[in-house]
Amino acid sequence: MKYQNYDKVLSDRQIFWHFYKKSTADVIGLIVLFLILTVIFVIPYFVNMDPYTQDITKRLLPPSWVDGGELRHFLGTDEFGRDFLSRLLHGGANTISYAFLATISAAVAGIALGIMTGIDRHHVRSSLVRHSFDIIFAAPSILIVFVVVSILSPTLPHTALAIAISLLPRFIHTTYNAVKHEIVKDYIKANNLDGSSYLRLTMECIVPNILSVITINFWEAFAVAVLDISAIGYLGLGAQAPEPEWGSMLISGMDLIYIGNSKAIIPGIAIGITIAAISQVGHGIGRVLTMGEKKWL
């Protein structure tokens, strides 16, 4: 892209990318995230991967680059002789897709409640709605998961539900603050005097203007959700055997850490790199969207 080329008007997407690529770390984060998602969600369609078949003669093989490893099992096998690479990819698909599900449902509900309470003129009512979720905000997310899982049963969808509940107040509060910030502006008053309905006011005026806040918050919440899902798996309350999931793979690797430490190290590194990439991309998007308002150091 060159500034000399004045005859071409840049689209929003091009402007975004122009500023996004100025930070090398953010570009690296985007590439890493893209690679992770490709490897996890696309490769299993083209390569025959079986995370469930047990082979008792080939238990606890080390990774293929260590002595005694086999190239057929690139990252070795686990304690039941299941291929570790397949389990890692399937587990990653479980972890990331359920984290995404939790985040998106929390975002939809939280943004709806935040806007509803934000444009509500009835102070007591909106305050009560917002603060009835304060109890969730006050309680640590793991505690909420404990409650939900003990009432329902320990499965991955219930964990995702619990994490969505724990992420809800975060969305409500930020959306509410953004709406309150926006609603005092003159163009909203003008629209209101023109006779816009609440729905039109919301969809055409408020949502496009608070989209940057929502996007930044969404990426932060997504990173937290991945971390929480794996933490619950680590405590043994998430995915149940033989379903692979990064957190539960980590805990079964921890039991074997003095026999084959790669089984504990690899899932941890996978979780860490995924979360780092997600938060780096979120940081970059936030930097571009709030450019001029806020200094991102």
Added chain:
Amino acid sequence: MLKFIARRILILLFVFFVLTIILFWMHIRLTEFDAERLVRDYLYFTGSIVRGNFGISTGSKLPVIYELKMYLPSTLELIFFSFVLSFAVGTVTGIAAGLNHHSVFLKGVTAVLRLTTSFPVFWLGQMMITIFAVELKLVPTSGNISLFCEVPLVTGSIFIDSLLTMDPENIKSMLNHLVLPVIVLSFMPATQFYLLARRASFTISEMDFIRMAISRGQSQFFLARKHIFLNIIPSILPKIKIILCNLFSATILVEVVFEWPGTGIWISTAVEHSDNAVLETAIFVLAIIFLLTNTLIDIMGEVFFPEKRRINLNI
């Protein structure tokens, strides 16, 4: 100000009401639903938990209040030490980084810290155990005090209890066991304090009074101590709530990793055995602690920095 505090306390009471409703629902969800005695049952239930009458744990057959006195202080001491450590380290380095934001070294430190906090805390804990306890044999692997030390249960907090025995062996063993969990727990909040302090002190360092002070020839240490530290507190204070909340989530996981006898292990065994009384008590007590802390921080922000209220709190 009084109006603000009164409103905050009203909201606290309302949230307390919601909490008791949730707990009551947890309590009666397995029993037969009887609409006639619902209100009376609710009042009885709330009255008994407010008076500290939590029932008997089905796992250990002990009164839950007794177990609570045993487990809660050791969690709180872990949270307290890692909070103090991370606040001190994070704020000091954050101010240094904000004042020297062009330094390549400090940019590298920031990148490393951001990468480190992306790794889950239970994995970091296990790796630290493998490196420092198993390979280097510097610290013990788990527990909160050596089995050979005799420490009577006074407050439940091993730090205070072993200081009370005045035995240097006990104190040494306690400190040895304490150091690794506290360091592992401090990573995440220290990074958050570091980033907050860095951003806030960078914003302040561009203001006129700091330029004036620099042109007067003040040293960086003097600047940081006299001008920056107090001015970044209002931007850190409202975030302390969420940092404490994350710290507690991490504490539960770290307690499981280090087998620290605190609420983390207590709750996770209660979930495994579906020990309802323990679960209700733990949720009630911890939620009350967090609600009171949040209210206290809000009121502190109002009392000390009244001009920030509209921006930070949005009541």
